[in-house]
Amino acid sequence: RMFMWVTRNSNYIMFLLTGTPGQEDVHLWISILFCLVYVISVVGNAVILFIIRSDTGLHEPMYIFLSMLAVTDLGLSIATMPTTLGTFLFNAREISLDACFAQLFFIHSLSYSESSVLFLMAFDRFIAISHPLRYASILILPRTAKMGLVCVLRRVAVVFPLPFLLKRSQYCQANVLSRSYCLNQEIIKMACSDIRVSSIYGFFVTVSTVILDSLLILLSYVMILKTVLSIASHAEALNTCVSHLCAVLLFYMPEFTLTLMHRFRKSSFPLLQIVLGYIYTLVPPLMNPIMYSVKRTWILFPITPGLSLSCLWLNIHRP
Template identity: 85%
Template sequence: MSAVNDTNFNSAMFLLTGIPGQEDIHLWISVPFCLVYVISVVGNSVILFILRTDTGLHEPMYIFLSMLAVTDLGLSIATMPTTLGTFLFNAREISLDACFAQLFFIHSLSYIESSVLLLMAFDRFIAISHPLRYASILTLPRIAKMGLVCVLRGVAVVFPLPFLLKRSQYCQDNVLSRSYCLNQEIIKMACSDIRVSSIYGFFVTVSTAMLDSLLILLSYVKILKTVLSIASHAECVRALSTCVSHFCAVLLFYIPGIGIGLSVVQRFWNSSSPLVQILMGYVCLLVPPTMNPIVYSLKSKHLRAKIIRAFKK
């Protein structure tokens, strides 16, 4: 327990936690976690394989989908070692450097996914509002530049966080409430001044996920405005049906985050158990990478047909 009160940065450790109060059944809880990770890794890998090998799917919509699959795969890999290690082997210790590296990948990949969802909303807006100019607007070089900007933004805004956290001393209780590291929780462990880290973390959230969500909402408002102006009911339904998969992906990504925010507010007013916030955190990171390939496989006839054909071979 010397690590708990140790102010020496180099020797301090954090202790991960699976689900507090449920340590006796962690081995059983690991079964659904293993299943979720298998579905996520296999599902996104299959999506990437199909999109890579089938030239008929090298269209803007599917290129954006491949970006989403890569991001989801990265998120699953970033949390898998510590989560399964905690539940299966009770391997709870993690060094500060490893913890900071993990939170860097988790946060940067989350913000990249938010950006990719925004690009996919833009793709649907162009396809519905300007169908004749769709191919000329979303060219391959332009898509590549947009994807590069998403990656650079996600990495750039999170890059300072590990260095800001590394400057702090950690002499508080070093037990984390989850089996992975997040910036918001690490800040609470510091016993030095954390105002800069807190303000910067808030700025990053506002300038990425919150901004992206507002722009996605604006895109759908414009899409609905365009669709409602279509005289034919059949064409209106057909246009909206192309947005179903993306709309589901947006809900899967943002609703758990909203749930976490609400649970924090309820906890502040002593009307919610901390367990709710912890479970919502797992949902936020594990459900989108698992459900996105399933949703797109079910909703996209072309992709579903290619996957079935590939498995038959």
């Protein structure tokens, strides 16, 4: 059943969230899976933050960036959890315009901040491999903290105008979203007024954040590879980048795939687009703490959280 809200006053507009169209009979099982993913994500990232905060020996640039990644993953899980579980568990599909814009702001701010943190981690690995003797003098703690703070604040500042630009538009179509949370790309399509300013600014935000960060990460790894090929211990040097490379692929591959599908295959494979959207928001917060902390026992984490958290503690304290 489609809900259509035709009004010129945006305060009365509601959006209708969607789970997985055509799969309503398995929404309960999907909600159980999502609950499990959220619990593991929140617990895993919270444990990483607790360990890094409580152990002064881990107050180093690499672990500071890791804690920033955990914070963004934790925030991303919390930002999408209420509407996702509400949609799948209780069929609570309506969301007000203001609530939708608030969720949109937090999701995009956190995801773009994660992109920046991944770039900072790539830069950290480049300095550690290319200039190991100068590492401690280049990435001193105050400088590291300032780098992280500036990158995150810049991303938040860039995203901040988006909800206000979207609120200026008039919405008079069937406001049915394809997912259980709000994204800028979908909200723009719902507007029936001129969206050129919002569209151009949204494109600018994407280019200045995700695309720029991905290019800088690629450049960092090209320079890392160049350095690694000139030293004897290839495997040992590259081993320090494995977790970060996996995190980069988990973050960027779903997003770039979704972008290409939206642009070139707008009406094809709608269910695949929805699944990729959930992978983009759910999988990185789930897998990042596992990859960074329990490289060799990650498969046990979803099955035996207690054992895996013990391994996490031992692995992160390993000299």
